[in-house]
Amino acid sequence: MAAAPKGYDGVVITTPVTVPYTRYSPEGAAWWTGRALAELARGAGLASHREIDGFVYSSFSSAPDSAVGLTQHFGLSPRLVDFVPLGGMGAVASLRRAARAVQMGDAEIVACVAGETNGIHSFRHGLENFSRFSQDGVYPYSSGGPNVSFALMAAQYMATTGATREDFGKLCVAMRYNALRNPNALMKKPLSLDDYLGARPIAPPIHLFDCVQPCAGADGFLVMREETAKAQGLAFARLTGGIERYNGFAEDPIQLRGGWGVDVDTLYAMAGVRPDDIDVVNTYDDYPFVCMLQFEGLGFCAPGEAPEFVRAHEFTFDGSFPHNTSGGQLSVGQAGCAGGHLGVVEVLRQLTGQAGPRQVKDAKLGLVSGFGMINYDRGLGSGAVILEQGSMA
Amino acid sequence: MTTPFERPKRKDPLVRTELPLTPPGGRSRAAHLLTRAAARGQFALPRCRACGTVHFPVRDICPNCLSTEIAMAPAAAAGTLLSRTQAEVPALPYFRERAPWHVGLVQLADGPQVIAHLHPEVAVGAAVRMHLKLDKAGQAVLYAAPKTAEVDLMTDPKWREMVAHPLHRRVLITDARHFATPAIVKALKAAGARKIRLGVPEAWKPFREAPLYDGIEGVEILPLDLTSDRSVFDYASDYGGTTEIVINTADRVRAGQTLQPGTLLPAQEMMEHIAFGPMRLAQALAPALIGRGADGPAAAAAWVNLLSIHALAPLPGHMGWSAAHAAAHAFSQGLRAELLQGGVKLINLYSGPTEDPWFQTMIPPKVNGAALARGIVKALTEGLEELDIGPVAQELRERLDANPKAVERELGQS
Structure with missing residues (x-):
């Protein structure tokens, strides 16, 4: 077994920003990303956005530009760039890379941004060009995209664990409840369990309200040393643990668990906490059953027992297990790679008391998990971070 | 959940013909x-x-x-x-x-x-x-x-x-004087073809096989000469909207080596019959096939060429004929890409020398009409693109896949 990773001592995360999402946008990804960058500089009280000396960028829609081209576009002169177009893993990967760079002195202030545009045909083009295996082996089979791929997993997850559509619906209904207290959420109408159950089938067992709505938007946050945050007077959270795993459990014939199980003990050992200690959880909710895979993989319940766990808890921000308190992608919208950043930004808001009407009471410890990149028959990426409320003292 | 594939109802002339669409065509080279x-x-x-x-x-x-x-x-x-x-x-x-x-x-x-x-x-x-x-x-x-x-x-x-199953489809056999036509008709009927049109070139000559088709429901004999612009145009105007499968049986076997005196004219004629004839028909008829690629449950489906394996490596003593088949083969690959715009398959059958009377002196094994007919129906019902018929073709294909230069030397010395 590999040696335990060192902690992220002295590294903090601050300044959650969201450029409010829109269903479609005629603007390019650079426009959305640049606005997030401006918000980060303004929010952190920087004299100029040029003080940002690290830029970690996540996007599916920035082509032909990567992070490097955008430095010139934005007039940045960073000494660290990284381009992590990893979908639902983009945020966890960005945060871990930025944290190590700051910890080791390779950069002072790192902006982690996901910025995406969404044109009328962007989603279909994304399906077509997502990956080589997808082009060769998924898209020609009904062009159903992730709905079909995840339906194949969800159907088997239900058959294996006894999960029901009511269980999925309970999570979705709670997310909508939370979203109605988030002005940035695209979904503005309440959702009842009956609405959920009565929705039209997309690729059974996936129905309409199991699917995210693709949109344009941007989210970002800053990673810096604790003393820098304090000097700027910024509310912050500490990064106390983080894991990533790609192509975990590759031998499973069908994906009924993500890769979290490989590394979950490391995650909690790094942070020195247990699952029970966590006050607010944001999972990657491209589909509600994927949230349940995360409850199991991250130790909130035993493998295969998420259905009972869901039945035993309330998932609203004011419930017994505050979950996806912004409304999640299912109710806020999925702005490409920003779908991963959504959770980090939200938990940061919760831990720094900026969550307004959906504030979780006494939220001191948060967990954000990432998942994604369904390359062929399964999601390849899984990861998580634990954030802890920082005190200004 | 599934129901038998019944003969489609008569087309409603007031309903717009659906245009063909295709699934995604992008693939990696390895795929x-x-x-x-x-x-x-x-x-x-x-x-x-x-x-x-x-x-x-x-x-x-x-x-x-x-x-x-x-x-x-x-x-x-x-x-x-x-x-x-x-x-x-x-x-x-x-x-x-x-x-x-x-x-x-x-x-x-x-x-x-x-x-x-x-x-x-x-x-x-x-x-x-x-x-x-x-x-x-x-x-x-x-x-x-x-x-x-x-x-x-x-x-x-x-x-x-x-697949491009003949069931309920209307088929054109381009040259009914081809020796395998009776066997092909029989096999297509057995596979459920709704109509089989037999094109007879040089209709002023007697068509002595005509009585073979008496009383076979759905068989229609009509003049068609692929070497004539007018004849091909007439067929396409009259039947372009009701032809779903084309079986191209064009052939003309004449012996001759490259350096043998007097072989140029027969070579030109073979080229005209075997390569330019089907090209002429394709120019007139293929647009209709492409346009009807989604015209109901028994839409336009396939174009089948009876080629010789010697399109790929020439038969000693038959240089002009092999060259004409090679030309037809090259045309077929271009036509395939165009037909695919309508989802219509282009199928090439490759046989060794056949029972065609002009191969009289050839030593067996030779491919008979029944084998060609079986191959046509197999390729259609399974949706194949290439099928080698008979041991000569199958053996030559294996040798070509392994080392085409060896085949060239060996054929040259035989």
Whole structure:
């Protein structure tokens, strides 16, 4: 077994920003990303956005530009760039890379941004060009995209664990409840369990309200040393643990668990906490059953027992297990790679008391998990971070 | 859940003919290893020559040992259904028009898990029989069928998209004077063809086989001469809207070596009959086939060429004839790409020397009419692109695949 990773001592995360999402946008990804960058500089009280000396960028829609081209576009002169177009893993990967760079002195202030545009045909083009295996082996089979791929997993997850559509619906209904207290959420109408159950089938067992709505938007946050945050007077959270795993459990014939199980003990050992200690959880909710895979993989319940766990808890921000308190992608919208950043930004808001009407009471410890990149028959990426409320003292 | 494929109702002239759409055509270069196997009706999977690992989708490099020595190997067409769904609102119009579209995740007997088109009547956990087919875009796809022999795959409209079955279709045989025509008619009738039109060139000459077709329902004899612009134009005007399968039987066998005096004129004539004739017909008729590629359940489906394997390596003593077949072969590959715009398949049959009377002096084995007819129906019902008929063609193909230069030297010395 590999040696335990060192902690992220002295590294903090601050300044959650969201450029409010829109269903479609005629603007390019650079426009959305640049606005997030401006918000980060303004929010952190920087004299100029040029003080940002690290830029970690996540996007599916920035082509032909990567992070490097955008430095010139934005007039940045960073000494660290990284381009992590990893979908639902983009945020966890960005945060871990930025944290190590700051910890080791390779950069002072790192902006982690996901910025995406969404044109009328962007989603279909994304399906077509997502990956080589997808082009060769998924898209020609009904062009159903992730709905079909995840339906194949969800159907088997239900058959294996006894999960029901009511269980999925309970999570979705709670997310909508939370979203109605988030002005940035695209979904503005309440959702009842009956609405959920009565929705039209997309690729059974996936129905309409199991699917995210693709949109344009941007989210970002800053990673810096604790003393820098304090000097700027910024509310912050500490990064106390983080894991990533790609192509975990590759031998499973069908994906009924993500890769979290490989590394979950490391995650909690790094942070020195247990699952029970966590006050607010944001999972990657491209589909509600994927949230349940995360409850199991991250130790909130035993493998295969998420259905009972869901039945035993309330998932609203004011419930017994505050979950996806912004409304999640299912109710806020999925702005490409920003779908991963959504959770980090939200938990940061919760831990720094900026969550307004959906504030979780006494939220001191948060967990954000990432998942994604369904390359062929399964999601390849899984990861998580634990954030802890920082005190200004 | 599935119903028998009944003869389609008469077309309503007030209803607009649906335009053909195709599924996605983009594939990596490596994925075309599957195309080659599917075109020939083989079920094969990529396998590492170094460590033997079978993988899917096709990779450039083995995921087990990182060897680049990946080759297709015959595989067990067997598996178990792990999970299934159906896309109700797919992104592409081709699929959306045909929704719900059934998709399954299959555990193959040889190792990998694969996403496959799925017959509607397979339960999760059941054994499946796998097929590697060419879809309407001409690209290789996997299809999982029930393992039980009783299920008629033609009951699944998605299967029917991947084959060009003669059932309920109207067929043109371009040259009814071809020696195999009686056998082809018999085989197409047995396969359920609705109408078979027999084109007779030089109609002023007696067509002595005509009585063979007396009383066979749906057979129609009409003048058609592929060397005549007018004749081809007339056929396309009268029957372009009601021809779904073309069987191109154009041939003209005349012996002659390259340096032999007096072989130029016969070579030109063979070129005219074998290469330019079908090209002429394609120019008149193929646009109608393409336009009718989605015209109902028995839409335009295929163009079949009876070629010689000597299109690929010339037959000693028959240089002009081989060259004409080579030209026809080259034309056919261009035509294939154009026909695919309408989802219409171009099928080439490659045979060795046949029972054609002009091969009188040739030593057997020779391909008879029944073998050609069986090959045509097999290629149509299975949706193949290439099929070698008879031992001469099959043997020559193997030798060509192994070393075309050896074939050239060996034929030159024979």
